[in-house]
Amino acid sequence: MARDDIDPTLLIKDMATRARAASAVLARETSARKASALMAAAKAIRTAEAEILNANEQDVAAARANGLSPAMIDRLLLDSGRIAAIADGVETVAGLRDPVGMVIDENLRPNGLKLSRVRVPLGVIGIIYESRPNVTVDAGILCLKSGNAAILRGGSEAMRTNRALHAALIAGITEKGLPADSIQLVPTTDRAAVGAMLVAQGMIDIIIPRGGKTLVARVQDEARVPVLAHLDGICHTYIDAAADPAKAIAIAVNAKMRRTGVCGATETLLIDQAYAHPAAVAGALLDAGCALRGDAQAQRLDPRITAASDEDWDTEYLDNICAVAFVDSVAGALAHIAAHSSHHTESIVTENAATAEQFLAAADSAIVMHNASTQFADGGEFGLGAEIGIATGRLHARGPVALEGLTTYKWLVRGTGQVRP
Numbered sequence: 001m002a003r004d005d006i007d008p009t010l011l012i013k014d015m016a017t018r019a020r021a022a023s024a025v026l027a028r029e030t031s032a033r034k035a036s037a038l039m040a041a042a043k044a045i046r047t048a049e050a051e052i053l054n055a056n057e058q059d060v061a062a063a064r065a066n067g068l069s070p071a072m073i074d075r076l077l078l079d080s081g082r083i084a085a086i087a088d089g090v091e092t093v094a095g096l097r098d099p100v101g102m103v104i105d106e107n108l109r110p111n112g113l114k115l116s117r118v119r120v121p122l123g124v125i126g127i128i129y130e131s132r133p134n135v136t137v138d139a140g141i142l143c144l145k146s147g148n149a150a151i152l153r154g155g156s157e158a159m160r161t162n163r164a165l166h167a168a169l170i171a172g173i174t175e176k177g178l179p180a181d182s183i184q185l186v187p188t189t190d191r192a193a194v195g196a197m198l199v200a201q202g203m204i205d206i207i208i209p210r211g212g213k214t215l216v217a218r219v220q221d222e223a224r225v226p227v228l229a230h231l232d233g234i235c236h237t238y239i240d241a242a243a244d245p246a247k248a249i250a251i252a253v254n255a256k257m258r259r260t261g262v263c264g265a266t267e268t269l270l271i272d273q274a275y276a277h278p279a280a281v282a283g284a285l286l287d288a289g290c291a292l293r294g295d296a297q298a299q300r301l302d303p304r305i306t307a308a309s310d311e312d313w314d315t316e317y318l319d320n321i322c323a324v325a326f327v328d329s330v331a332g333a334l335a336h337i338a339a340h341s342s343h344h345t346e347s348i349v350t351e352n353a354a355t356a357e358q359f360l361a362a363a364d365s366a367i368v369m370h371n372a373s374t375q376f377a378d379g380g381e382f383g384l385g386a387e388i389g390i391a392t393g394r395l396h397a398r399g400p401v402a403l404e405g406l407t408t409y410k411w412l413v414r415g416t417g418q419v420r421p
Protein backbone atom coordinates (compact mmCIF):
# COMPACT_ATOMS: atom_id res chain seq x y z
CA MET A 1 0.00 0.00 0.00
CA ALA A 2 1.30 3.50 -0.82
CA ARG A 3 2.16 5.52 2.27
CA ASP A 4 2.32 9.02 0.78
CA ASP A 5 0.33 10.24 3.81
CA ILE A 6 3.04 9.63 6.40
CA ASP A 7 5.87 11.94 7.42
CA PRO A 8 9.01 10.59 5.67
CA THR A 9 11.24 11.07 8.72
CA LEU A 10 8.85 9.12 10.95
CA LEU A 11 8.42 6.49 8.24
CA ILE A 12 12.16 5.87 7.91
CA LYS A 13 12.64 5.93 11.70
CA ASP A 14 9.94 3.28 12.10
CA MET A 15 11.35 1.13 9.27
CA ALA A 16 14.91 1.43 10.60
CA THR A 17 13.82 0.48 14.13
CA ARG A 18 12.16 -2.65 12.80
CA ALA A 19 15.15 -3.36 10.56
CA ARG A 20 17.51 -3.10 13.53
CA ALA A 21 15.51 -5.74 15.40
CA ALA A 22 15.48 -7.99 12.33
CA SER A 23 19.22 -7.51 11.79
CA ALA A 24 19.94 -8.78 15.29
CA VAL A 25 18.04 -11.98 14.46
CA LEU A 26 19.65 -12.34 11.02
CA ALA A 27 23.17 -11.89 12.35
CA ARG A 28 22.71 -15.06 14.42
CA GLU A 29 20.88 -17.16 11.81
CA THR A 30 22.62 -20.25 10.52
CA SER A 31 23.72 -20.49 6.90
CA ALA A 32 21.36 -23.42 6.41
CA ARG A 33 18.29 -21.51 7.60
CA LYS A 34 19.15 -18.49 5.47
CA ALA A 35 19.66 -20.72 2.43
CA SER A 36 16.36 -22.49 3.03
CA ALA A 37 14.55 -19.13 3.34
CA LEU A 38 16.06 -18.01 0.02
CA MET A 39 15.02 -21.23 -1.69
CA ALA A 40 11.47 -20.62 -0.44
CA ALA A 41 11.66 -17.03 -1.72
CA ALA A 42 12.70 -18.26 -5.16
CA LYS A 43 9.72 -20.62 -5.20
CA ALA A 44 7.38 -17.83 -4.08
CA ILE A 45 8.64 -15.61 -6.93
CA ARG A 46 7.92 -18.36 -9.48
CA THR A 47 4.46 -18.94 -7.96
CA ALA A 48 3.63 -15.22 -8.05
CA GLU A 49 4.61 -14.82 -11.72
CA ALA A 50 1.12 -13.74 -12.84
CA GLU A 51 0.82 -11.07 -10.13
CA ILE A 52 4.33 -9.80 -10.83
CA LEU A 53 3.72 -9.58 -14.58
CA ASN A 54 0.41 -7.85 -14.01
CA ALA A 55 2.04 -5.22 -11.80
CA ASN A 56 4.85 -4.83 -14.30
CA GLU A 57 2.43 -4.28 -17.18
CA GLN A 58 0.92 -1.39 -15.23
CA ASP A 59 4.34 0.11 -14.50
CA VAL A 60 5.44 -0.22 -18.12
CA ALA A 61 2.19 1.30 -19.42
CA ALA A 62 2.60 4.28 -17.08
CA ALA A 63 6.27 4.64 -18.06
CA ARG A 64 5.36 4.62 -21.78
CA ALA A 65 2.65 7.22 -21.15
CA ASN A 66 5.25 9.35 -19.36
CA GLY A 67 7.61 9.14 -22.33
CA LEU A 68 10.35 7.02 -20.73
CA SER A 69 13.08 6.14 -23.23
CA PRO A 70 13.21 2.65 -24.80
CA ALA A 71 16.40 1.88 -22.83
CA MET A 72 14.66 2.76 -19.56
CA ILE A 73 11.56 0.74 -20.51
CA ASP A 74 13.77 -2.24 -21.31
CA ARG A 75 15.34 -1.96 -17.89
CA LEU A 76 11.88 -1.87 -16.26
CA LEU A 77 10.26 -4.60 -18.31
CA LEU A 78 9.78 -8.14 -17.01
CA ASP A 79 8.63 -11.25 -18.85
CA SER A 80 8.45 -14.91 -17.91
CA GLY A 81 12.09 -15.45 -18.86
CA ARG A 82 13.31 -12.53 -16.76
CA ILE A 83 11.24 -13.65 -13.76
CA ALA A 84 12.70 -17.14 -14.08
CA ALA A 85 16.20 -15.60 -14.25
CA ILE A 86 15.48 -13.59 -11.07
CA ALA A 87 14.32 -16.76 -9.26
CA ASP A 88 17.36 -18.67 -10.58
CA GLY A 89 19.56 -15.89 -9.19
CA VAL A 90 17.99 -16.29 -5.74
CA GLU A 91 18.72 -20.02 -5.82
CA THR A 92 22.31 -19.33 -6.87
CA VAL A 93 22.83 -16.93 -3.96
CA ALA A 94 21.20 -19.45 -1.59
CA GLY A 95 23.96 -21.90 -2.57
CA LEU A 96 26.87 -19.47 -2.19
CA ARG A 97 29.22 -19.64 0.75
CA ASP A 98 27.96 -17.58 3.69
CA PRO A 99 30.55 -14.90 4.50
CA VAL A 100 29.39 -14.45 8.10
CA GLY A 101 31.82 -16.05 10.53
CA MET A 102 34.51 -16.49 7.88
CA VAL A 103 38.00 -16.08 9.44
CA ILE A 104 39.94 -13.48 7.43
CA ASP A 105 43.24 -14.01 9.22
CA GLU A 106 44.70 -15.22 12.50
CA ASN A 107 47.73 -14.15 14.50
CA LEU A 108 49.35 -15.67 17.58
CA ARG A 109 51.06 -12.97 19.69
CA PRO A 110 54.29 -13.68 21.64
CA ASN A 111 52.29 -13.37 24.88
CA GLY A 112 50.02 -16.22 23.81
CA LEU A 113 47.00 -14.13 22.80
CA LYS A 114 45.28 -15.60 19.77
CA LEU A 115 43.83 -12.94 17.48
CA SER A 116 41.50 -13.48 14.57
CA ARG A 117 39.47 -11.25 12.30
CA VAL A 118 36.03 -12.65 11.57
CA ARG A 119 33.44 -11.42 9.07
CA VAL A 120 30.24 -9.95 10.55
CA PRO A 121 27.25 -8.24 8.91
CA LEU A 122 27.19 -4.46 8.49
CA GLY A 123 23.76 -4.24 10.18
CA VAL A 124 21.03 -2.18 8.52
CA ILE A 125 21.69 -1.29 4.88
CA GLY A 126 19.68 1.32 2.96
CA ILE A 127 19.76 0.96 -0.82
CA ILE A 128 18.52 3.62 -3.23
CA TYR A 129 18.38 2.37 -6.80
CA GLU A 130 16.98 2.88 -10.28
CA SER A 131 13.75 1.53 -11.79
CA ARG A 132 15.11 -1.94 -12.43
CA PRO A 133 12.98 -4.49 -10.58
CA ASN A 134 15.56 -7.29 -10.42
CA VAL A 135 17.62 -5.07 -8.09
CA THR A 136 14.84 -5.32 -5.49
CA VAL A 137 15.41 -9.04 -5.33
CA ASP A 138 19.20 -9.07 -5.81
CA ALA A 139 19.78 -6.41 -3.15
CA GLY A 140 17.30 -7.95 -0.71
CA ILE A 141 18.68 -11.46 -0.91
CA LEU A 142 22.35 -10.46 -0.85
CA CYS A 143 21.68 -8.47 2.31
CA LEU A 144 19.78 -11.33 3.91
CA LYS A 145 22.38 -13.96 3.05
CA SER A 146 25.10 -11.75 4.51
CA GLY A 147 23.08 -11.31 7.72
CA ASN A 148 21.98 -7.72 7.11
CA ALA A 149 18.52 -6.14 7.17
CA ALA A 150 17.69 -4.13 4.03
CA ILE A 151 15.65 -0.99 3.49
CA LEU A 152 15.05 -0.76 -0.25
CA ARG A 153 14.11 2.45 -2.04
CA GLY A 154 13.63 1.54 -5.70
CA GLY A 155 12.94 3.85 -8.62
CA SER A 156 9.43 5.29 -8.68
CA GLU A 157 8.58 3.92 -12.14
CA ALA A 158 8.96 0.36 -10.81
CA MET A 159 6.90 0.76 -7.64
CA ARG A 160 4.09 -1.69 -8.50
CA THR A 161 6.51 -4.36 -9.73
CA ASN A 162 8.76 -3.90 -6.72
CA ARG A 163 5.80 -4.36 -4.38
CA ALA A 164 4.82 -7.60 -6.09
CA LEU A 165 8.39 -8.96 -6.00
CA HIS A 166 8.84 -7.85 -2.42
CA ALA A 167 5.60 -9.56 -1.35
CA ALA A 168 6.87 -12.82 -2.86
CA LEU A 169 10.25 -12.47 -1.13
CA ILE A 170 8.61 -11.90 2.23
CA ALA A 171 6.18 -14.79 1.74
CA GLY A 172 9.17 -17.07 1.15
CA ILE A 173 11.38 -15.94 4.01
CA THR A 174 8.61 -15.79 6.61
CA GLU A 175 7.47 -19.31 5.65
CA LYS A 176 10.89 -20.43 6.92
CA GLY A 177 10.67 -18.37 10.10
CA LEU A 178 12.86 -15.38 9.20
CA PRO A 179 11.58 -11.92 10.20
CA ALA A 180 9.38 -10.08 7.69
CA ASP A 181 11.30 -6.90 8.55
CA SER A 182 14.54 -8.40 7.18
CA ILE A 183 13.78 -6.86 3.78
CA GLN A 184 11.59 -3.74 3.73
CA LEU A 185 10.50 -1.67 0.76
CA VAL A 186 10.05 2.07 1.27
CA PRO A 187 6.32 2.38 0.56
CA THR A 188 6.36 5.86 -0.96
CA THR A 189 7.81 7.48 -4.06
CA ASP A 190 8.25 10.76 -2.18
CA ARG A 191 11.94 11.65 -2.57
CA ALA A 192 11.82 13.13 0.92
CA ALA A 193 12.12 9.53 2.13
CA VAL A 194 15.49 9.34 0.35
CA GLY A 195 16.53 12.48 2.22
CA ALA A 196 15.39 10.89 5.50
CA MET A 197 17.45 7.77 4.80
CA LEU A 198 20.55 9.86 4.09
CA VAL A 199 20.38 11.48 7.54
CA ALA A 200 19.32 8.42 9.55
CA GLN A 201 22.69 8.16 11.29
CA GLY A 202 22.64 5.63 14.11
CA MET A 203 19.59 3.96 12.59
CA ILE A 204 20.90 2.95 9.15
CA ASP A 205 24.51 1.73 9.20
CA ILE A 206 25.35 2.29 5.55
CA ILE A 207 23.63 3.73 2.48
CA ILE A 208 24.23 2.36 -0.98
CA PRO A 209 23.11 4.91 -3.57
CA ARG A 210 22.96 3.34 -7.03
CA GLY A 211 22.25 5.95 -9.67
CA GLY A 212 23.34 8.94 -11.68
CA LYS A 213 23.99 12.66 -11.43
CA THR A 214 20.89 13.89 -9.57
CA LEU A 215 21.26 11.21 -6.93
CA VAL A 216 25.01 11.87 -6.65
CA ALA A 217 24.41 15.55 -6.03
CA ARG A 218 21.89 14.90 -3.28
CA VAL A 219 24.01 12.27 -1.59
CA GLN A 220 27.07 14.55 -1.64
CA ASP A 221 25.08 17.42 -0.12
CA GLU A 222 23.06 15.59 2.48
CA ALA A 223 24.44 12.22 3.53
CA ARG A 224 25.31 11.84 7.21
CA VAL A 225 25.19 8.03 7.10
CA PRO A 226 28.35 6.37 5.66
CA VAL A 227 27.96 5.88 1.92
CA LEU A 228 29.10 2.99 -0.28
CA ALA A 229 28.67 4.84 -3.54
CA HIS A 230 27.51 2.94 -6.64
CA LEU A 231 27.47 5.87 -8.95
CA ASP A 232 27.76 6.75 -12.61
CA GLY A 233 30.10 5.04 -15.01
CA ILE A 234 32.27 7.27 -17.17
CA CYS A 235 34.27 4.29 -18.41
CA HIS A 236 37.17 4.41 -20.90
CA THR A 237 38.61 2.02 -23.46
CA TYR A 238 42.19 2.85 -24.47
CA ILE A 239 43.57 1.49 -27.75
CA ASP A 240 47.34 1.35 -27.32
CA ALA A 241 49.92 1.55 -30.12
CA ALA A 242 50.53 -2.19 -29.66
CA ALA A 243 46.84 -3.18 -29.82
CA ASP A 244 45.83 -6.14 -31.94
CA PRO A 245 43.59 -4.57 -34.65
CA ALA A 246 40.91 -7.28 -34.51
CA LYS A 247 40.73 -7.14 -30.70
CA ALA A 248 40.63 -3.33 -30.82
CA ILE A 249 37.52 -3.36 -33.02
CA ALA A 250 35.74 -6.19 -31.22
CA ILE A 251 36.39 -4.77 -27.75
CA ALA A 252 35.56 -1.15 -28.64
CA VAL A 253 32.26 -2.12 -30.31
CA ASN A 254 31.22 -4.47 -27.51
CA ALA A 255 32.30 -2.07 -24.74
CA LYS A 256 30.17 0.72 -26.21
CA MET A 257 27.30 -1.01 -27.99
CA ARG A 258 26.45 -4.32 -26.25
CA ARG A 259 24.08 -2.49 -23.91
CA THR A 260 24.49 1.26 -24.03
CA GLY A 261 22.34 1.91 -20.93
CA VAL A 262 24.45 0.06 -18.34
CA CYS A 263 26.93 1.79 -16.09
CA GLY A 264 29.81 -0.36 -17.43
CA ALA A 265 29.36 0.84 -21.01
CA THR A 266 32.40 2.68 -22.39
CA GLU A 267 31.68 6.38 -22.82
CA THR A 268 35.07 7.56 -24.12
CA LEU A 269 37.42 5.84 -26.54
CA LEU A 270 41.06 6.87 -26.21
CA ILE A 271 43.41 6.09 -29.10
CA ASP A 272 47.20 6.23 -29.03
CA GLN A 273 48.64 8.64 -31.63
CA ALA A 274 50.91 5.78 -32.67
CA TYR A 275 48.14 3.22 -33.28
CA ALA A 276 48.15 2.31 -36.96
CA HIS A 277 44.45 1.58 -37.62
CA PRO A 278 42.29 4.15 -35.79
CA ALA A 279 39.90 4.71 -38.74
CA ALA A 280 38.92 1.03 -38.68
CA VAL A 281 37.88 1.24 -35.02
CA ALA A 282 35.94 4.46 -35.56
CA GLY A 283 34.33 3.05 -38.72
CA ALA A 284 33.21 -0.11 -36.92
CA LEU A 285 31.56 1.94 -34.18
CA LEU A 286 29.87 4.24 -36.70
CA ASP A 287 28.67 1.27 -38.75
CA ALA A 288 27.26 -0.30 -35.60
CA GLY A 289 25.06 2.80 -35.18
CA CYS A 290 27.16 4.75 -32.70
CA ALA A 291 27.48 8.51 -33.08
CA LEU A 292 31.05 9.68 -32.44
CA ARG A 293 32.12 13.03 -31.03
CA GLY A 294 35.83 13.55 -31.48
CA ASP A 295 38.70 15.91 -30.87
CA ALA A 296 40.22 17.59 -33.94
CA GLN A 297 42.39 14.60 -34.83
CA ALA A 298 39.55 12.11 -34.39
CA GLN A 299 37.28 14.15 -36.63
CA ARG A 300 39.75 13.67 -39.48
CA LEU A 301 39.20 9.87 -39.31
CA ASP A 302 35.71 9.95 -40.79
CA PRO A 303 33.38 12.72 -41.98
CA ARG A 304 30.57 11.32 -39.83
CA ILE A 305 32.45 12.24 -36.63
CA THR A 306 31.25 15.51 -35.11
CA ALA A 307 33.18 17.85 -32.84
CA ALA A 308 33.36 17.05 -29.14
CA SER A 309 32.98 19.85 -26.61
CA ASP A 310 34.79 19.95 -23.25
CA GLU A 311 31.60 18.64 -21.67
CA ASP A 312 31.75 15.42 -23.68
CA TRP A 313 34.78 14.14 -21.76
CA ASP A 314 32.71 14.24 -18.57
CA THR A 315 29.45 12.89 -19.98
CA GLU A 316 27.85 9.52 -19.29
CA TYR A 317 25.70 9.16 -22.42
CA LEU A 318 24.04 5.80 -21.59
CA ASP A 319 23.18 5.89 -25.28
CA ASN A 320 24.71 5.04 -28.67
CA ILE A 321 27.08 7.99 -28.49
CA CYS A 322 30.82 7.86 -27.76
CA ALA A 323 33.50 10.50 -27.29
CA VAL A 324 36.84 9.86 -29.04
CA ALA A 325 40.19 11.45 -28.21
CA PHE A 326 43.75 10.85 -29.34
CA VAL A 327 46.33 10.61 -26.57
CA ASP A 328 50.09 10.42 -26.42
CA SER A 329 50.86 6.83 -25.30
CA VAL A 330 49.66 5.12 -22.15
CA ALA A 331 50.77 8.12 -20.07
CA GLY A 332 48.38 10.35 -22.02
CA ALA A 333 45.57 7.84 -21.58
CA LEU A 334 46.19 7.64 -17.83
CA ALA A 335 46.22 11.45 -17.59
CA HIS A 336 42.89 11.70 -19.45
CA ILE A 337 41.36 8.99 -17.25
CA ALA A 338 42.62 10.66 -14.07
CA ALA A 339 40.98 13.91 -15.17
CA HIS A 340 37.62 12.56 -16.36
CA SER A 341 36.86 9.08 -15.02
CA SER A 342 34.17 8.36 -12.42
CA HIS A 343 36.43 5.56 -11.06
CA HIS A 344 34.14 2.78 -12.31
CA THR A 345 35.88 0.74 -15.08
CA GLU A 346 38.75 1.31 -17.53
CA SER A 347 40.26 -1.01 -20.12
CA ILE A 348 43.45 -1.08 -22.18
CA VAL A 349 43.77 -2.96 -25.47
CA THR A 350 47.41 -3.88 -26.10
CA GLU A 351 49.69 -6.81 -26.86
CA ASN A 352 52.49 -5.16 -24.88
CA ALA A 353 52.53 -6.85 -21.46
CA ALA A 354 54.61 -4.13 -19.81
CA THR A 355 52.27 -1.37 -21.00
CA ALA A 356 49.30 -3.42 -19.83
CA GLU A 357 50.83 -3.82 -16.35
CA GLN A 358 51.57 -0.09 -16.21
CA PHE A 359 47.93 0.68 -17.01
CA LEU A 360 46.56 -1.93 -14.57
CA ALA A 361 48.71 -0.50 -11.78
CA ALA A 362 48.17 3.20 -12.44
CA ALA A 363 44.50 3.57 -13.47
CA ASP A 364 42.74 4.44 -10.22
CA SER A 365 39.32 2.90 -10.77
CA ALA A 366 37.36 0.13 -9.09
CA ILE A 367 37.89 -2.17 -12.09
CA VAL A 368 40.83 -2.03 -14.51
CA MET A 369 40.97 -4.45 -17.44
CA HIS A 370 43.41 -5.63 -20.09
CA ASN A 371 42.14 -6.83 -23.49
CA ALA A 372 38.53 -7.16 -22.26
CA SER A 373 35.30 -5.24 -22.67
CA THR A 374 34.25 -2.82 -19.93
CA GLN A 375 30.79 -4.44 -20.18
CA PHE A 376 32.16 -7.30 -18.04
CA ALA A 377 31.76 -4.99 -15.03
CA ASP A 378 29.16 -7.16 -13.35
CA GLY A 379 28.98 -9.35 -10.24
CA GLY A 380 27.54 -12.30 -12.14
CA GLU A 381 30.35 -12.10 -14.72
CA PHE A 382 32.90 -11.92 -11.89
CA GLY A 383 31.53 -15.17 -10.41
CA LEU A 384 29.91 -13.52 -7.38
CA GLY A 385 26.44 -14.92 -8.09
CA ALA A 386 24.75 -11.50 -8.16
CA GLU A 387 25.61 -7.93 -7.28
CA ILE A 388 24.27 -4.94 -5.45
CA GLY A 389 26.04 -2.92 -8.13
CA ILE A 390 29.48 -1.55 -8.90
CA ALA A 391 30.99 0.43 -6.04
CA THR A 392 32.76 3.51 -7.38
CA GLY A 393 34.04 4.98 -4.10
CA ARG A 394 37.08 4.19 -1.99
CA LEU A 395 35.60 2.28 0.94
CA HIS A 396 36.30 -1.36 1.80
CA ALA A 397 34.37 -2.77 -1.16
CA ARG A 398 35.13 -1.64 -4.73
CA GLY A 399 33.75 -2.91 -8.05
CA PRO A 400 30.99 -5.53 -7.99
CA VAL A 401 29.61 -5.73 -4.46
CA ALA A 402 28.09 -9.01 -3.34
CA LEU A 403 28.16 -11.04 -0.13
CA GLU A 404 31.63 -10.24 1.20
CA GLY A 405 31.25 -6.56 0.32
CA LEU A 406 28.21 -6.41 2.61
CA THR A 407 30.20 -7.47 5.64
CA THR A 408 32.72 -5.86 7.92
CA TYR A 409 34.82 -7.70 10.50
CA LYS A 410 35.52 -7.82 14.17
CA TRP A 411 38.60 -8.88 16.08
CA LEU A 412 38.31 -11.88 18.33
CA VAL A 413 40.98 -12.13 21.04
CA ARG A 414 41.37 -15.44 22.88
CA GLY A 415 43.57 -15.39 25.96
CA THR A 416 44.53 -17.62 28.88
CA GLY A 417 44.54 -14.95 31.57
CA GLN A 418 47.05 -12.46 30.08
CA VAL A 419 47.20 -8.93 31.54
CA ARG A 420 48.98 -6.00 29.88
CA PRO A 421 52.26 -4.93 31.56
Ligand SMILES: NC(=O)C1=CN([C@@H]2O[C@H](COP(=O)(O)OP(=O)(O)OC[C@H]3O[C@@H](n4cnc5c(N)ncnc54)[C@H](OP(=O)(O)O)[C@@H]3O)[C@@H](O)[C@H]2O)C=CC1
Nearest residue numbers: 129130155156194211212214215230231232233263389390
Ligand atom coordinates in the same frame (compact mmCIF):
# COMPACT_ATOMS: atom_id res chain seq x y z
N1 LIG B 1 27.50 1.89 -10.25
C1 LIG B 1 26.44 1.11 -10.41
O1 LIG B 1 26.40 -0.01 -9.95
C2 LIG B 1 25.26 1.57 -11.17
C3 LIG B 1 25.13 2.88 -11.59
N2 LIG B 1 24.03 3.25 -12.29
C4 LIG B 1 23.94 4.60 -12.73
O2 LIG B 1 22.60 5.07 -12.60
C5 LIG B 1 22.34 6.04 -13.58
C6 LIG B 1 21.14 5.74 -14.41
O3 LIG B 1 20.01 5.49 -13.67
P1 LIG B 1 18.83 6.54 -13.46
O4 LIG B 1 17.54 5.85 -13.57
O5 LIG B 1 19.09 7.75 -14.27
O6 LIG B 1 19.14 6.83 -11.96
P2 LIG B 1 18.72 8.01 -11.08
O7 LIG B 1 19.93 8.48 -10.40
O8 LIG B 1 17.85 9.00 -11.74
O9 LIG B 1 17.78 7.26 -10.02
C7 LIG B 1 18.25 6.27 -9.16
C8 LIG B 1 17.46 6.35 -7.86
O10 LIG B 1 17.77 7.56 -7.18
C9 LIG B 1 16.60 8.29 -6.91
N3 LIG B 1 16.90 9.71 -7.06
C10 LIG B 1 17.47 10.32 -8.12
N4 LIG B 1 17.64 11.63 -7.88
C11 LIG B 1 17.18 11.84 -6.62
C12 LIG B 1 17.07 13.01 -5.80
N5 LIG B 1 17.49 14.19 -6.20
N6 LIG B 1 16.52 12.87 -4.58
C13 LIG B 1 16.10 11.67 -4.15
N7 LIG B 1 16.17 10.55 -4.88
C14 LIG B 1 16.69 10.62 -6.11
C15 LIG B 1 15.62 7.81 -7.95
O11 LIG B 1 14.32 8.06 -7.52
P3 LIG B 1 13.10 8.48 -8.47
O12 LIG B 1 12.43 7.24 -8.81
O13 LIG B 1 12.31 9.38 -7.62
O14 LIG B 1 13.69 9.15 -9.68
C16 LIG B 1 15.95 6.34 -8.03
O15 LIG B 1 15.38 5.64 -6.95
C17 LIG B 1 23.52 6.05 -14.46
O16 LIG B 1 24.33 7.14 -14.13
C18 LIG B 1 24.21 4.72 -14.17
O17 LIG B 1 25.59 4.71 -14.43
C19 LIG B 1 23.03 2.38 -12.60
C20 LIG B 1 23.12 1.08 -12.20
C21 LIG B 1 24.23 0.57 -11.48
Ligand SMILES: N[C@@H](CCC(=O)OP(=O)(O)O)C(=O)O
Nearest residue numbers: 130132261262263264377378
Ligand atom coordinates in the same frame (compact mmCIF):
# COMPACT_ATOMS: atom_id res chain seq x y z
N1 LIG C 1 26.23 -4.70 -13.82
C1 LIG C 1 25.01 -4.92 -14.57
C2 LIG C 1 24.26 -3.67 -14.92
C3 LIG C 1 23.97 -2.74 -13.86
C4 LIG C 1 23.41 -1.45 -14.48
O1 LIG C 1 24.12 -0.70 -15.09
O2 LIG C 1 22.14 -1.30 -14.37
P1 LIG C 1 21.24 -0.23 -15.21
O3 LIG C 1 21.97 1.07 -15.31
O4 LIG C 1 20.05 -0.14 -14.36
O5 LIG C 1 20.93 -0.84 -16.52
C5 LIG C 1 25.29 -5.58 -15.90
O6 LIG C 1 26.36 -5.36 -16.46
O7 LIG C 1 24.39 -6.25 -16.37
